[in-house]
Amino acid sequence: MDTDSNKIIDEVTQGDYKYGFVTDIETEFAPRGITEETVRYISTKKNEPGFMLEFRLKAFRHWLTMTQPKWAHLTIDPINFQDIIYFAAPKKKENLEKLDQVDPELLATFNKLGISLEEQKKMTGVAVDAVMDSVSVKTTFSETLSKYGIIFCSFSEAVQKHPDLIKQYMGSVVPYTDNYFAALNSAVFSDGSFCYIPKGVRCPIELSTYFRINAANTGQFERTLIVAEEGAYVSYMEGCTAPQRDENQLHAAIVEIVAMKDAEVKYSTVQNWYPGDKNGKGGIYNFVTKRGICKGNNAKISWTQVETGSSITWKYPGCILLGDNSVGEFYSVAVTNNHQQADTGSKMIHLGKNTRSIIISKGISAGKGQNSYRGLVKVTKNAINSRNYSQCDSLLLGSQCGAHTFPYIQVGNKSSVVEHEATTSKISEDQLFYCQQRGIDTESAIGLIVNGYAKEVLKQLPMEFAVEAQKLLSISLEGSVG
Amino acid sequence: MLLSIKNLHASINGKEILKGVNLEVNNGEIHAIMGPNGTGKSTLASVIAGRDVFETTSGEILYKGKNLQKLSIEERACEGIFLGFQYPVEIPGVSMTNFMRTAVNEIRKYKGLDALSGSEFIKLMEEKKKLVEITSNLTNRSVNEGFSGGEKKKNEIFQMAMLEPMLAILDETDSGLDIDALRIVANGVNKLRRPDNAFVVITHYQRLLDYIVPDFVHVLYEGKIVKSGGKELALELEDRGYDWIKKELGE
Ligand SMILES: Nc1ncnc2c1ncn2[C@@H]1O[C@H](COP(=O)(O)OP(=O)(O)O)[C@@H](O)[C@H]1O
Ligand SMILES: [Mg+2]
Numbered sequence A: 001m002d003t004d005s006n007k008i009i010d011e012v013t014q015g016d017y018k019y020g021f022v023t024d025i026e027t028e029f030a031p032r033g034i035t036e037e038t039v040r041y042i043s044t045k046k047n048e049p050g051f052m053l054e055f056r057l058k059a060f061r062h063w064l065t066m067t068q069p070k071w072a073h074l075t076i077d078p079i080n081f082q083d084i085i086y087f088a089a090p091k092k093k094e095n096l097e098k099l100d101q102v103d104p105e106l107l108a109t110f111n112k113l114g115i116s117l118e119e120q121k122k123m124t125g126v127a128v129d130a131v132m133d134s135v136s137v138k139t140t141f142s143e144t145l146s147k148y149g150i151i152f153c154s155f156s157e158a159v160q161k162h163p164d165l166i167k168q169y170m171g172s173v174v175p176y177t178d179n180y181f182a183a184l185n186s187a188v189f190s191d192g193s194f195c196y197i198p199k200g201v202r203c204p205i206e207l208s209t210y211f212r213i214n215a216a217n218t219g220q221f222e223r224t225l226i227v228a229e230e231g232a233y234v235s236y237m238e239g240c241t242a243p244q245r246d247e248n249q250l251h252a253a254i255v256e257i258v259a260m261k262d263a264e265v266k267y268s269t270v271q272n273w274y275p276g277d278k279n280g281k282g283g284i285y286n287f288v289t290k291r292g293i294c295k296g297n298n299a300k301i302s303w304t305q306v307e308t309g310s311s312i313t314w315k316y317p318g319c320i321l322l323g324d325n326s327v328g329e330f331y332s333v334a335v336t337n338n339h340q341q342a343d344t345g346s347k348m349i350h351l352g353k354n355t356r357s358i359i360i361s362k363g364i365s366a367g368k369g370q371n372s373y374r375g376l377v378k379v380t381k382n383a384i385n386s387r388n389y390s391q392c393d394s395l396l397l398g399s400q401c402g403a404h405t406f407p408y409i410q411v412g413n414k415s416s417v418v419e420h421e422a423t424t425s426k427i428s429e430d431q432l433f434y435c436q437q438r439g440i441d442t443e444s445a446i447g448l449i450v451n452g453y454a455k456e457v458l459k460q461l462p463m464e465f466a467v468e469a470q471k472l473l474s475i476s477l478e479g480s481v482g
Numbered sequence B: 001m002l003l004s005i006k007n008l009h010a011s012i013n014g015k016e017i018l019k020g021v022n023l024e025v026n027n028g029e030i031h032a033i034m035g036p037n038g039t040g041k042s043t044l045a046s047v048i049a050g051r052d053v054f055e056t057t058s059g060e061i062l063y064k065g066k067n068l069q070k071l072s073i074e075e076r077a078c079e080g081i082f083l084g085f086q087y088p089v090e091i092p093g094v095s096m097t098n099f100m101r102t103a104v105n106e107i108r109k110y111k112g113l114d115a116l117s118g119s120e121f122i123k124l125m126e127e128k129k130k131l132v133e134i135t136s137n138l139t140n141r142s143v144n145e146g147f148s149g150g151e152k153k154k155n156e157i158f159q160m161a162m163l164e165p166m167l168a169i170l171d172e173t174d175s176g177l178d179i180d181a182l183r184i185v186a187n188g189v190n191k192l193r194r195p196d197n198a199f200v201v202i203t204h205y206q207r208l209l210d211y212i213v214p215d216f217v218h219v220l221y222e223g224k225i226v227k228s229g230g231k232e233l234a235l236e237l238e239d240r241g242y243d244w245i246k247k248e249l250g251e
Helices: A003-012 A035-045 A050-064 A104-112 A144-146 A155-160 A163-169 A180-188 A428-438 A442-453 A463-477 B041-049 B073-078 B095-109 B116-131 B149-163 B179-192 B206-212 B232-240 B243-248
Strands: A026-031 A089-092 A126-132 A135-139 A151-154 A191-195 A207-210 A223-228 A235-239 A248-259 A263-272 A284-295 A302-307 A310-313 A318-323 A329-338 A341-344 A347-350 A354-365 A368-377 A387-394 A402-411 A417-426 B001-012 B015-025 B029-034 B055-063 B081-084 B090-093 B168-170 B198-202 B216-221 B224-229
Touching: A003 A387, A035 A050, A035 A180, A050 A180, A050 B041, A089 B090, A126 B179, A135 A151, A135 A428, A144 A151, A144 A163, A151 A155, A155 A163, A155 A191, A155 A223, A163 A191, A163 A354, A180 A341, A191 A207, A191 A235, A223 A263, A235 A341, A235 A463, A248 A263, A248 A302, A248 A341, A263 A284, A284 A302, A284 A329, A302 A310, A302 A463, A329 A341, A329 A368, A329 A463, A347 A354, A354 A368, A354 A402, A368 A387, A368 B149, A387 A402, A387 A442, A402 A417, A428 A442, A428 B041, A428 B073, A428 B090, A428 B168, A428 B179, A442 A463, A442 B090, B001 B041, B015 B041, B015 B224, B029 B232, B041 B055, B041 B073, B041 B081, B041 B168, B041 B198, B073 B095, B073 B198, B081 B149, B090 B095, B095 B116, B095 B149, B116 B149, B116 B179, B149 B168, B168 B179, B179 B206, B206 B232, B216 B232, B216 B243, B224 B232, B224 B243
Parallel strands: A126 A207, A191 A223, A207 A235, A223 A248, A235 A263, A248 A284, A263 A302, A284 A310, A284 A318, A302 A329, A310 A341, A318 A347, A329 A354, A341 A368, A347 A368, A354 A387, A368 A402, A387 A417, B029 B198, B029 B216, B081 B168, B168 B198
Antiparallel strands: A026 A089, A126 A135, A151 A191, B001 B015, B001 B055, B216 B224
């Protein structure tokens, strides 16, 4: 592209972050740094049963033997793990059962973010679990859901009320030995959501967790576990934001999904952690391990993600396709603007016969952003007649950004077919001129073109999320504030 | 006067393409611009629309008496300048409906009008589709994506109908059309004709001018309008080609 249109695009892609406010709220912290004492402190604070402390300590000891991975296409400033506060909680009133007992500052924060915690506003038809810093603030709709036998609550509450389920499934898809950040999370995770859909139940509403980092110098380590029993169905959404700060903050989460025979789980994420400023100062380091297992035959897990935030994103939501005829899907839009870096993709592990997977990845780079797709498709010897289709597209806005593709493909039998397609394109001056000639200004034109490019992924999102995601995509590339 | 171009010089990458164009267009008129390939017809259209890859080195363009120099591409569009593209671009994933709704509402915003609601917009779109005889579901498809040559050109006319410009410049909208499509394009223009608007039709072919009768015909040659006349000039060009004009110019 010529320098003129690069200049235009550069100007309009210098967006500002509009969720960067800080809530002034009394917070309780763990001492800075991490030792066995920190791990015990967290477990004690949460009044956990013995098996939890044991799990955490094993994970911590394992973590000590590991080193931070370096294989990703990312430039990461050294992280001082002793300088992080591993547990921060809004100081609680004794009992949060009723909404009017939730701190009004907290309610105001979530309202500001467009998240209604007031169950009266049932019109939205979305059940929300709101997690601020390390603690779940409020889960809405739990009572309605319990009529169906559905459990939707914070992870901490599940540990107290459903320890058997937690014991059975926690770490069964992402063991603490999985990787460096999974081990760290397993040692210090604070809260998150738990969701259990019993046999044959279709969850009647969208479930959603909203994560918010508020306190400074604090890491957020949340953990989500979703179990769908035979023939169950659930659609789950996750959103995240953080205040604007000069230092980098660490976020290392784990999501585990278990889908039994004939079950289906749809997991959608709109990730909008603070991306850092235009010069690359600050921003969230987002190291996430997300994995699902299709345990029974005909199970299906689908991941949809719209990643616009974080200064560094490192995540590869994947599926282990164990059951015969099971299906794994991954749809992703990742935006890197200014100095953001993303190394993201998917892992599809085919173990069962006739298993199918699809990967649609759309990278968008602007400014000095670096965007890598990294994906593994592995078809084992016994996974006969399996299929994968991967499509990885990159869109470049401007000339200083980068897009990279690292596909790894291993096929262990002859009856399976794996296809991989990759394209790289730019927004052309022709396209911009065409839009502008119709009265559409450059910013809106880029928004339109980018949303068109990402359409295949956006249409996978639940309605409630799709509109927000579309706006976010435009905003994260435009100069508009608010 | 709607448009007045005086001694316009424009270049791209230091290469001069327009070398002193003069043109005056009044409200209610239809002008045809003809001329061999590569003489600057599309460039002239782009420069009027404000495309910034071209640099205006001297001369001026007055539109409704105002100098266009300071207006951006989209401001010119909002002021009523429409360009029917010789090569309409594809915008994957963006539906025509969404594209047009954005355009219509941006222009309304510029004029200080409220945005059209979803249903008002659909009604307008159906009306205009009928007007320009578009029966297919072009509007559900992505902008120009996978459109045939003829569909792309009809789509330009449809957009013109939607945006109701004051000055429409149609760049070879007739090229590559069969006779039915040609008639549809021409009818579109004739139906949209009003005493206060004007059309500049760039074409190679006299046959379009059987349907759209021009008030003036101009020949653009090597970056200048070298001859102007009435509709008979088009017939003469069809008959004799451009060589006699070159001779007249002493080449
Ligand atoms: N984007 C461009 N870059 C370089 N040269 C161009 C560009 N567009 C047009 N030109 C040149 O300008 C001249 C006039 O082109 P054009 O206006 O398209 O002619 P016409 O429409 O009369 O066929 C040609 O020599 C062409 O090569
Ligand atoms: Mg041309």
